[in-house]
Amino acid sequence: MSEKIKLPDGFRSWEADVKIGKKEDKVTIGHWAEGCKGCAICVDVCPKKVWKLIEAKNKWNGQLVIVDKPDACIKCMLCEIHCPDFCIKIF
Amino acid sequence: MAFDYEKYLRMDKIPHLWCPGCGIGVVLKAMLRAMENVNWERNDTAFVSGIGCTSRAPGYIDCNTLHTTHGRGLTFATGIKMAQPDKNLVIFSGDGDATAIGGNHFIHACRRNIDMTLIVVNNNIYGMTGGQHSPTTPIGFKASTTIYGNVDPSFDICLLARAAGATYVARSTVNKGRTLEQYIQRGFENKGFSVIEAVSNCHTQFGRKNNMSDPISSRKWIEDREIPLAKARDMKAEDLKNMVITGEFITEKSDLERWENYNRAEKEYTEAYSDIIKKVKKK
Ligand SMILES: Cc1ncc(C[n+]2csc(CCOP(=O)(O)OP(=O)(O)O)c2C)c(N)n1
Ligand code: SF4
Ligand code: SF4
Ligand code: SF4
Numbered sequence: 329m330s331e332k333i334k335l336p337d338g339f340r341s342w343e344a345d346v347k348i349g350k351k352e353d354k355v356t357i358g359h360w361a362e363g364c365k366g367c368a369i370c371v372d373v374c375p376k377k378v379w380k381l382i383e384a385k386n387k388w389n390g391q392l393v394i395v396d397k398p399d400a401c402i403k404c405m406l407c408e409i410h411c412p413d414f415c416i417k418i419f
Numbered sequence: 420m421a422f423d424y425e426k427y428l429r430m431d432k433i434p435h436l437w438c439p440g441c442g443i444g445v446v447l448k449a450m451l452r453a454m455e456n457v458n459w460e461r462n463d464t465a466f467v468s469g470i471g472c473t474s475r476a477p478g479y480i481d482c483n484t485l486h487t488t489h490g491r492g493l494t495f496a497t498g499i500k501m502a503q504p505d506k507n508l509v510i511f512s513g514d515g516d517a518t519a520i521g522g523n524h525f526i527h528a529c530r531r532n533i534d535m536t537l538i539v540v541n542n543n544i545y546g547m548t549g550g551q552h553s554p555t556t557p558i559g560f561k562a563s564t565t566i567y568g569n570v571d572p573s574f575d576i577c578l579l580a581r582a583a584g585a586t587y588v589a590r591s592t593v594n595k596g597r598t599l600e601q602y603i604q605r606g607f608e609n610k611g612f613s614v615i616e617a618v619s620n621c622h623t624q625f626g627r628k629n630n631m632s633d634p635i636s637s638r639k640w641i642e643d644r645e646i647p648l649a650k651a652r653d654m655k656a657e658d659l660k661n662m663v664i665t666g667e668f669i670t671e672k673s674d675l676e677r678w679e680n681y682n683r684a685e686k687e688y689t690e691a692y693s694d695i696i697k698k699v700k701k702k
Contacts, residue, residue: 368634372635
């Protein structure tokens with residue numbers, strides 16, 4: 329992880345080499361599972377099916393998301409912008 | 420690059436109390452990014468609200484915040500702005516808070532064109548109190564007070580704001596976080612009263628009664644009805660029924676200066692008021 333990337337406490341991170349158009353890049357996807365309410369909006373807005381909904385024990389609706397295909401990410405930021413719960417960070 | 424929301428939040432209050440997938444969080448985030456874009460200092464900014472799910476928003480922001488009574492966020496904010504005209508004032512309101520119980524305050528804040536920004540999260544329902552119909556519940560839709568379908572026509576919040584004298588008016592939806600951010604930023608930059616309507620999903624109270632009880636289908640319902648203003652201009656009224664017309668309805672520079680300026684004050688409200696004070700003191 330480069331020095332610029334600082335995820336808050338409790339965030340899990342996934343790193344991958346990605347291709348955006350023809351450009352090679354790196355992505356770090358941060359997700360805060362404890363705050364995630366499993367609403368699945370990130371799954372819905374992601375054009376590359378990076379996110380996956382799984383069952384989980386939590387006080388919300390018994391589901392949360394994990395990163396399934398980090399290397400497919402095109403860093404469009406749609407998931408970060410539309411997560412209503414401050415749980416996603418894309419670097 | 421990821422945005423540092425933590426900088427602006429009271430993290431001990433997060434996760435917030437809104438339902439999983441509630442659109443209010445998306446609007447709050449857009450607002451925080453807009454705040455960063457205009458470089459407002461947290462100490463120079465106050466967030467004010469009335470009562471409702473939407474009105475809980477200021478409680479999560481680590482700035483000067485005030486949670487007041489139902490529909491009266493604008494009146495408290497007006498008081499703060501009059502006492503400290505150099506501060507930035509932002510008001511969060513639900514469709515019920517802003518246009519039902521607070522409807523009168525809403526039109527008069529527009530009329531004064533006082534330099535503040537009102538963000539109305541329009542989820543077509545009273546979310547907090549159990550899904551009663553609001554002035555923006557579409558005709559035919561169900562609420563706990565319209566169990567056979569609503570018969571009351573809706574307010575168009577943007578047209579209302581425009582007619583009443585607000586000088587920046589725009590509408591977008593929770594499906595378009597970036598556009599919301601841009602409109603809210605322009606609202607902040609406008610020296611006068613700005614109204615940004617964010618069409619949002621309350622799947623818990625509105626959706627559940629209208630066959631879209633999850634956030635995804637409620638968001639889709641909003642997306643499917645969205646029509647950009649430029650396109651709507653050429654459409655027939657019957658085709659626009661219950662549609663969500665999005666875009667900037669008014670910017671000080673465009674329509675207002677041309678032909679709607681005939682009864683507008685020449686100065687922003689707090690400036691005009693301080694002129695009066697100076698004049699009286701001289702006597
Ligand atoms: C004077 C007064 N009347 C009624 C209420 C009950 N009440 C609380 S919130 C609310 C409506 C909330 O709807 P809206 O403003 O659309 O916000 P939302 O919860 O949908 O975000 C009502 C009627 C109150 N708190 N005070
Ligand atoms: S940034 Fe875009 S592509 Fe990457 S995970 Fe988020 S929504 Fe998917
Ligand atoms: S949008 Fe946010 S809260 Fe909803 S499932 Fe995705 S990470 Fe969790
Ligand atoms: S009741 Fe509706 S408006 Fe209130 S938090 Fe739940 S989804 Fe959001």
